[in-house]
Amino acid sequence: xxxxxxxxxxxxxxxxxxxxxxxxxxxxxxxxxxxxxxxxxxxxxxxxxxxxxxxxxxxxxxxxxxxxxxxxxxxxxxxxxxxxxxxxxxxxxxxxxxxxxxxxxxxxxxxxxxxxxxxxxxxxxxxxxxxxxxxxxxxxxxxxxxxxxxxxxxxxxxxxxxxxxxxxxxxxxxxxxxxxxxxxxxxxxxxxxxxxxxxxxxxxxxxxxxxxxxxxxxxxxxxxxxxxxxxxxxxxxxxxxxxxxxxxxxxxxxxxxxxxxxxxxxxxxxxxxxxxxxxxxxxxxxxxxxxxxxxxxxxxxxxxxxxxxxxxxxxxxxxxxxxxxxxxxxxxxxxxxxxxxxxxxxxxxxxxxxxxxxxxxxxxxxxxxxxxxxxxxxxxxxxxxxxxxxxxxxxxxxxxxxxxxxxxxxxxxxxxxxxxxxxxxxxxxxxxx
Ligand code: HEM
Numbered sequence: 001x002x003x004x005x006x007x008x009x010x011x012x013x014x015x016x017x018x019x020x021x022x023x024x025x026x027x028x029x030x031x032x033x034x035x036x037x038x039x040x041x042x043x044x045x046x047x048x049x050x051x052x053x054x055x056x057x058x059x060x061x062x063x064x065x066x067x068x069x070x071x072x073x074x075x076x077x078x079x080x081x082x083x084x085x086x087x088x089x090x091x092x093x094x095x096x097x098x099x100x101x102x103x104x105x106x107x108x109x110x111x112x113x114x115x116x117x118x119x120x121x122x123x124x125x126x127x128x129x130x131x132x133x134x135x136x137x138x139x140x141x142x143x144x145x146x147x148x149x150x151x152x153x154x155x156x157x158x159x160x161x162x163x164x165x166x167x168x169x170x171x172x173x174x175x176x177x178x179x180x181x182x183x184x185x186x187x188x189x190x191x192x193x194x195x196x197x198x199x200x201x202x203x204x205x206x207x208x209x210x211x212x213x214x215x216x217x218x219x220x221x222x223x224x225x226x227x228x229x230x231x232x233x234x235x236x237x238x239x240x241x242x243x244x245x246x247x248x249x250x251x252x253x254x255x256x257x258x259x260x261x262x263x264x265x266x267x268x269x270x271x272x273x274x275x276x277x278x279x280x281x282x283x284x285x286x287x288x289x290x291x292x293x294x295x296x297x298x299x300x301x302x303x304x305x306x307x308x309x310x311x312x313x314x315x316x317x318x319x320x321x322x323x324x325x326x327x328x329x330x331x332x333x334x335x336x337x338x339x340x341x342x343x344x345x346x347x348x349x350x351x352x353x354x355x356x357x358x359x360x361x362x363x364x365x366x367x368x369x370x371x372x373x374x375x376x377x378x379x380x381x382x383x384x385x386x387x388x389x390x391x392x393x394x395x396x397x398x399x400x401x402x403x404x405x406x407x408x409x410x411x412x413x414x415x416x417x418x419x420x421x422x423x424x425x426x427x428x429x430x431x432x433x
Contacts, residue, residue: 005031011173014413015307015335022336028320033172040322040330043340045366047320048332051311052366053374058317061376062310062329064172068165068415073232075240076379086228087237088379090221094142094214095379100386103141104283107390110136112280115398120429123404127422130253130391131155131246137387138245142214143200143238150196154242157193160186161243165415197235214241241380247416248305249384253391254419255303256295259350261403261425266352270295271400271430274393281393283386292389294352300370302350304334305416309372334370335417343367401425 003024004010010017011034018041021031027044042048051059061078069078076087093099114133118124135154139145164186171178200215210216218237222229260267273291274281281289313319313328324330339347343363344354371378378384395401405424412420 008174012170014169014173015411017173018308018333018336019339022333022340026342028322034174034176034178035172036176037329040319040324040328042320042330042332043337044320045337045343045364048337048366048369049373050319051330051332052309052369052372052376055317056374056376058314059311059330060314062312062331064308064310064329064331067168069240069243070164072239072243073236075233075236075238077240077244083228087233090218090227090229091214091237091241092379094217095383097382100382101283103137103383104386104390106140107137107387108280108282108394110140111391111394115395118399118427118429121426123424123426125422126257126401126425127250127254127419130250130257131158133391134246134250134253134387135242138242138249141383142241142245144211144213144215145200150200153189153192153196154246156189157239158243158246160189162247162414162418166412169413193239194235197238198231201231201234214238243415244378245380245383248380249387251303251305251416251418252296252300252384252388254423255305255417256299256388256392257401257425258403258409258419258423259299259302260295261401262407263350266295266350267396270392271396274396277393277397281390281397283390286386286389286393289389289393291352292393294355295392296385296388297355297368298350298352301338301344301368302348303411303417304338304370306370306372306378307335307413307417308333309369332369335413337367337369340367398430400428400430402428 003020005017005021010020021029021041022043025041025043027042028047029041029043030038031041032038042051060080066078069075076084076091079087110133114129132151132155135151135158136146139151139154145151201219204210204216204219210219215234215238218229218234221227222234260270270291273289277285277288279285286292309332311330311332313324313326313330315326317324338344341347344367366373371381371384402425403423404426409423410420412418
């Protein structure tokens with residue numbers, strides 16, 4: 001059937017919409033949201049590179065990104081210009097290579113604690129386990145928050161955020177009169193989250209002992225001459241890092257457990273690799289798990305947690321032969337580009353082995369961008385990579401996971417790419433200590 005970008009059934013499924021759009025326009029095209037707003041869609045590595053890397057200063061985050069990030073306020077994800085540079089300079093040291101060593105210990109300890117709760121043969125909601133684990137990790141590593149009550153507040157805020165973003169995406173594609181809004185329950189959750197962050201800031205101020213985490217680094221930076229950072233900004237940065245760091249990594253893990261189940265030969269090969277390690281996975285020995293690295297890259301290709309990126313033009317410019325006025329909204333879609341047969345043979349198949357050094361060398365830069373590229377690349381890329389590898393390798397050394405539900409799983413495009421309906425798996429102890 002001919003592709004009709006206005007077909008309502010197609011619009012109810014934005015993932016299919018973008019695949020169809022990309023197959024019908026190999027480079028640059030436009031489509032309209034239900035409201036009539038025109039969006040430019042890019043689907044060629046040269047143009048993706050131009051926007052993210054080569055002419056990055058000519059593009060800001062899009063209206064869509066700002067709306068996605070609305071509940072987190074105006075943190076690093078959506079700030080621009082000199083202010084973004086200042087915040088980035090303050091936040092990036094928390095992700096420095098040297099710090100990952102300490103974070104990796106926390107990741108390993110919390111994974112082992114989770115596994116201690118798993119009973120041989122039981123069926124678990126693996127999506128809930130991965131969400132709880134990644135929340136615990138990011139809250140501890142970045143903000144030294146361990147209290148269960150605090151984690152519950154963060155969890156509720158994230159669930160709320162997912163509902164709001166889910167409605168937003170549906171509205172953009174299908175409802176000409178749609179406007180974003182937050183109901184009373186939503187307002188309550190956001191307030192609880194604000195109060196929690198304020199409480200932590202006040203507690204540290206009172207004690208006069210800031211500690212060594214990201215929140216402390218930001219609080220200290222507030223005192224530096226020339227640094228402009230209000231209390232509200234501090235709160236927004238905390239919320240941004242928690243949200244950016246939690247759902248993304250959790251979904252990468254959830255999809256990987258699903259993919260491993262569907263590809264027993266890959267799972268067996270990976271199990272053999274983690275068993276041969278002969279010790280607990282840690283920051284120093286992860287390089288001895290090359291197949292895990294290939295699995296990670298391939299899982300992020302097929303199910304990129306950040307499935308779409310938005311930008312808008314700062315000024316009038318020409319892109320791919322089109323003249324774009326200022327504030328033109330632009331979409332780049334990892335979900336579609338990562339499945340493009342021009343760059344990936346058998347694009348819908350899970351083949352970790354494709355990620356050889358030769359393959360990566362010939363892959364055009366801009367055809368694969370799960371963490372984005374250029375100056376606004378994901379701040380947490382190394383953190384997420386370490387966390388993913390430690391959790392998968394540690395779990396696989398001890399447990400075998402098998403799907404305990406229908407394998408027909410529908411990816412749901414939200415703030416990140418979800419496993420629709422959750423993921424039930426049976427966990428079996430592998431008889432190793
Ligand atoms: C597999 C896991 C992850 C994926 C796939 C991912 C992906 C991305 C992508 C695509 C962006 C760019 C978004 C845009 O341009 O609109 C981004 C930005 C960002 N990510 Fe991640 N992310 C992951 C994990 C994390 C973690 C664990 C953290 C922190 C703990 C984090 C913190 C950030 C921050 C702060 C930004 C904003 C950077 C800036 O604009 O300067 N991310 N991430």
